[in-house]
Amino acid sequence: MPEQSLYPVPAEWAKQARVDAAGYDKLYGRSLADPGSFWLEQARRLDWIKRPEIAGDWSFDEADFHIQWFADGKLNVAANCLDRHLAKRADQIALIWEPDDPKAEPRRFTYAELHAEVCRFANVLKAQGVAKGDRVTVYMPMIPEAAFALLACARIGAIHSVVFGGFSPEALAGRISDCDSNIVITADEGRRGGKTVPLKANVDACAAHAPALKQVIVVRATGGAVTMQPGRDVWYHEAAENVSTVCPPEPMGAEDPLFLLYTSGSTGQPKGVLHTSGGYLLWASLTHELAFDYRAGDVWWCAADIGWVTGHSYVLYGPLANGATTLMYEGLPNWPDASRIWQVCDRHQVHTVYTAPTALRALMKDGDDFVAKTSRTSLKLLGTVGEPINPEAWRWYHDVVGEGRCPIIDTWWQTETGGAMIAPLPGATGLKPGSATKPMPGVDLQIVDTEGQVLAGATEGNLVIARSWPGQMRTVWGDHDRFFQTYFTTYRGKYFTGDGCRRDEDGYYWITGRVDDVINVSGHRMGTAEVESALVLHPQVAEAAVVGMPHDIKGQGIYAYVTLNAGETPSDDLRRDLVKWVRTEIGPIATPDKLQFAPGLPKTRSGKIMRRILRKIAEGDVSALGDTSTLADPAVVDDLVANRVE
Ligand code: ATP
Ligand code: MG
Numbered sequence: 123m124p125e126q127s128l129y130p131v132p133a134e135w136a137k138q139a140r141v142d143a144a145g146y147d148k149l150y151g152r153s154l155a156d157p158g159s160f161w162l163e164q165a166r167r168l169d170w171i172k173r174p175e176i177a178g179d180w181s182f183d184e185a186d187f188h189i190q191w192f193a194d195g196k197l198n199v200a201a202n203c204l205d206r207h208l209a210k211r212a213d214q215i216a217l218i219w220e221p222d223d224p225k226a227e228p229r230r231f232t233y234a235e236l237h238a239e240v241c242r243f244a245n246v247l248k249a250q251g252v253a254k255g256d257r258v259t260v261y262m263p264m265i266p267e268a269a270f271a272l273l274a275c276a277r278i279g280a281i282h283s284v285v286f287g288g289f290s291p292e293a294l295a296g297r298i299s300d301c302d303s304n305i306v307i308t309a310d311e312g313r314r315g316g317k318t319v320p321l322k323a324n325v326d327a328c329a330a331h332a333p334a335l336k337q338v339i340v341v342r343a344t345g346g347a348v349t350m351q352p353g354r355d356v357w358y359h360e361a362a363e364n365v366s367t368v369c370p371p372e373p374m375g376a377e378d379p380l381f382l383l384y385t386s387g388s389t390g391q392p393k394g395v396l397h398t399s400g401g402y403l404l405w406a407s408l409t410h411e412l413a414f415d416y417r418a419g420d421v422w423w424c425a426a427d428i429g430w431v432t433g434h435s436y437v438l439y440g441p442l443a444n445g446a447t448t449l450m451y452e453g454l455p456n457w458p459d460a461s462r463i464w465q466v467c468d469r470h471q472v473h474t475v476y477t478a479p480t481a482l483r484a485l486m487k488d489g490d491d492f493v494a495k496t497s498r499t500s501l502k503l504l505g506t507v508g509e510p511i512n513p514e515a516w517r518w519y520h521d522v523v524g525e526g527r528c529p530i531i532d533t534w535w536q537t538e539t540g541g542a543m544i545a546p547l548p549g550a551t552g553l554k555p556g557s558a559t560k561p562m563p564g565v566d567l568q569i570v571d572t573e574g575q576v577l578a579g580a581t582e583g584n585l586v587i588a589r590s591w592p593g594q595m596r597t598v599w600g601d602h603d604r605f606f607q608t609y610f611t612t613y614r615g616k617y618f619t620g621d622g623c624r625r626d627e628d629g630y631y632w633i634t635g636r637v638d639d640v641i642n643v644s645g646h647r648m649g650t651a652e653v654e655s656a657l658v659l660h661p662q663v664a665e666a667a668v669v670g671m672p673h674d675i676k677g678q679g680i681y682a683y684v685t686l687n688a689g690e691t692p693s694d695d696l697r698r699d700l701v702k703w704v705r706t707e708i709g710p711i712a713t714p715d716k717l718q719f720a721p722g723l724p725k726t727r728s729g730k731i732m733r734r735i736l737r738k739i740a741e742g743d744v745s746a747l748g749d750t751s752t753l754a755d756p757a758v759v760d761d762l763v764a765n766r767v768e
Contacts, residue, residue, distance in 0.1 A: 128628075129520075129553040135529065139549020140415055146550035146560070153563035161564070161592065165192055168404055168443070169206040171373045172196035180590040182615045187606055190377055191401035191592045198371035199380055199403050200244075200277035203442035204237040205371065215447045218421070219266045220466050222313040222453035228470070229266060233445075236273075238367040239266070243274035245365035246358065250305065250337055254279030254372055257303035257382060260428075261285045261294055261321060263312030264452040267341045267358065268428055269438055271307045276380060276399075279372040283382040283394070286429025287312045288727045291324045293751045295331035297384050300394055301599050304336040307358075309343040315457035322348040376400025382599050383431055385537045386726040387752040393608070394599030395431075395537045403443055405541040405593025409562055410440030413531050413545040414503055420473040421500070423449040425463065425481070430728045431537040432507055436476060440541065455481045460488035464496035464523070476505030476531075480665075480729030482515045487664040487687050490522050498523065503548060505531040509730060510633045510651040512658045516555035534558035534633055536619065538609070540593025544631050556655065557630045564591045569625055574613040582647075584637050585623035586616040622649050639733050641670035642678050646711050650733065653714075656707035657682060660700060662690045667723050667731045668714065671740040679715035681740035683723060683762070692719035716740070716767040722758035724750075735759060739766055 136142060141149060153160045161177035174195030181188055207216075212234040219229040231239065252258060258280045262268035264287075275282040285297050298306065312319035322340055326349065329335050340348065341358040350357070380399045384392035410416055422441050426432035428450075441448040449470055455463040455477065463485065467475055485492070504524050506516075511532055520530050530553055533542040543565050544558040551559050561567050566588040569577045577583050594617070598605040612618040622634040634640070634649025641648045650668050657666035665685040673679030684700060686692065697717050705713050724732045738747050744763045750756050 127554065129529075129555075131549060131552055132529070135549045139547075141412065141547050141550050143550045146547055149563050150561065154566060157564065157589075161191070164408060165195070165400070165404060167407060168197060168400070169202050170195050170197045174376060174400065178590055178592070182590070182610050182617065184606065184610075187610070189590050189594055189596055191398075191590070192376040192404075195376040195400050196373050197376065197400055197403075198277065198374055199399050199439065200240060200273045201371040202403060203273060203276075203439065204233060204240060207233045207445045208237060211445055214445070216442065217266060217269060218447065218449045218470055220449060220451045220453075220470065222315065222457075224458065224462065224465070231266065236269075239270045240273040240277060241367045241369035242362055242365055243267070243270040244277040244369040245367075246339065246361045247274055247278060247280065248369070249361060249365055250339065250356070252278065252280050252305060255379070256280045256305070257283055257301045259283050259285060259294075259298050259301075259303045259306045261287060261306055261308045261325060262341070262428075263287050263309055263314070263319065263321065263343055264427060264450055265309065265341070265343050266450065267309070267343075269450060272381075272428065272434075272438060277369060277371050279374050279378065281379045281382055283384075284429050284434070285384070286427060286727050287319055287321055288314075288429070288754070290751055291328035292331065294324060295328035296751075297392075297394075298328065298332040298335055300384075301382055302334045304334050305339070306335060306337075307339045307341070309341040310348045311344040311346040313344060313452060315454040318344055318346060320346075326351070374399050377596070379596075381434065383434065383537055386430070386728050386730060387749065391749060392752065393604070395595045396597045396599055397540055397593075398596050401592030401594070402540045403439055405591065406435040406440035407443035409541040409545070409593075410436060410446075411444055412547055412562065413533060413542050414474050414476070414505060415548050416441070416444055416446055416474075418445065420446065420502075421449060421470055422446045423451070423467070423470070423472045423475045424505075425451060425455060425475060425477040426507075427728075431540070432476075435541045456484055456488070460485050460492035461496055464493055464498055467501060468497050471500040473500060474503040474505060475501065476507065478508035478729050479506055479511040479515055480508065480725065482506065482511070482519055483658070483665050486515060486518045493522050498525070501528050503531055504528045505533060507533045507535065507542075508728060510635065510655075511556060512651075512655040513555040514655065514659050520555070529553060530555075532556075532558045534631070538595045539591075540595065543587075543591075554630055557626075557632045559630050561631070567631065568616065569623055570613055570616075580625060580627045582624040582634065583622070584613075585619045585621045585631075585633070586613050587619065588616050590617075624649075636733070639669065641668070641680060643673075643680065643711055644676045648712060652708060653680065653682070653704060653712050656704050656712070657684060657700065659707065660703050662686055662696065663700070664688075665723060667733060667736055669733050669737040669740050671716070671737075673715065680712065681736075681767075682714040682717045683720040683736055684717060685720055685723060718762070718765060718767045720758070720762055720765075722755065722761070724758050724762070725754050726752050727754050729754075736762070739763055742766070
């Protein structure tokens, strides 16, 4: 059976809670009972040029399909993240930058300095002819200039579209063309894990397939050699010499687009998710404060790349809107070794670190010594996002990293949702390993069966959201019909998340995996997360992925891919042992039919396992693996195909 143990709210958290258990019930209750006044009140946390008088205005029905929040309000997102803090926090550190190379010097920017840098960058963009509504592609390493660039776009009302710096020229070209963006901001090279990434060269290589591209702004990051194309390419540092650091923020409608971001593509062709200004910023800011209990003076570290929505909402917009000190890290969690992430926590006295289960599993695999030799006494909270966290990894995070002191904030959300949707409030919600716990205010969750019947009480089914929330995406770029078809037609009148979910007797939500990944063995529906968690629990297993495969008798059988811990060797005995292990942990119905040892699993760059590829391999359909351009390491696929279990 899945983990059920409850970790109650620690006494000292309950005592100084911003929101306690009773407070959460009240807040959540009001958010649904009286959404109009609730959201107008919440909107006061932002600084408006014109304060809105209407909150949500939306319908998920086909005949009248529309989503708007605070539509009559006017604001500027960058001014909310910078200008409004200048009176009180001009000299507080806004951004700490930790370089890839542990021996290199970190950089720090106060709110006043960050404000000046953003204005300068904004003026460079203006000088290049960028105007409100233009799409600006950002293909950058994790350096401060990436933050300046995004906030500069927000300041002048341009729509940024960040493409992860690890993506190939083809993936970049596709995203530039999809949104018809004619300018790219990039750097000479990026640095990650001691290696350089040829960003500018990739932009050059993509240009032939991206006819829209007319201008390239190049930030000098490593000093590596690049070829500049006259008339198209400009050095940022040269352009920046000729502009001032005064740039008034553009007044924007709350519903004016803020950014476009392509989803990670773990389930199919990436979609250009569009977020707008007012509702998105409110959501990022509110959830950052509530779920992570951000307090003035805390050092906050979201370890995600700004190429992902997590980096948008929780490296930049949420924390800066809240006047936080936010840390941006250029490198990898486990380079030069598995201590690095905890060393960075010590070096900058980080209060909260927010990362992904995939990173935690990788660190766990290298053993506890790498953690034990760091201090981590500054930490007060530990966050996770991206996938269901296996209870085994949860407990390791809690017991080994946090030494039992730090609540684990498991946040369920999507690129589409703008910010956290299900997450504990540390002073209010007891924790259960593997559960993201309870909905944020205004998030009206329902679990439905395949016919769309709403299921009550403790149950399992498909997760839908019955009403709009301010941080909701507004459209798929260039294809509003695809937006409606993808999310609002499976269950009429509701937003379908694509995820399976269980609700327990205490009202806690447990994401069971993507609905498309549910395996049906002899009529028993099983989430992939449960079987994978059982495998990961085995002392020799580091990571596992399971998929369904056709089976003559059972309809579907279970095909498991297993990565062993460092130093373990695959063998037939171990294979038998693992199969038996799952039988005992979950029951005979979950017995894997085939088990393949895999040195690596196909993952997106954000660390999500691409099960659709594993499914094809399990089915023996290896000629049609689909789009693999967003894979972190396409080479692992060859190994998987070669060692497929017949
Ligand atoms: P695509 O939509 O292109 O397939 P993607 O869904 O991987 O890409 P994201 O928006 O980054 O892109 O991921 C959201 C998904 O990640 C959720 O739908 C859910 O399946 C999973 N997820 C995120 N956080 C959690 C969490 N805390 N617990 C369980 N699952 C999570
Ligand atoms: Mg998705």
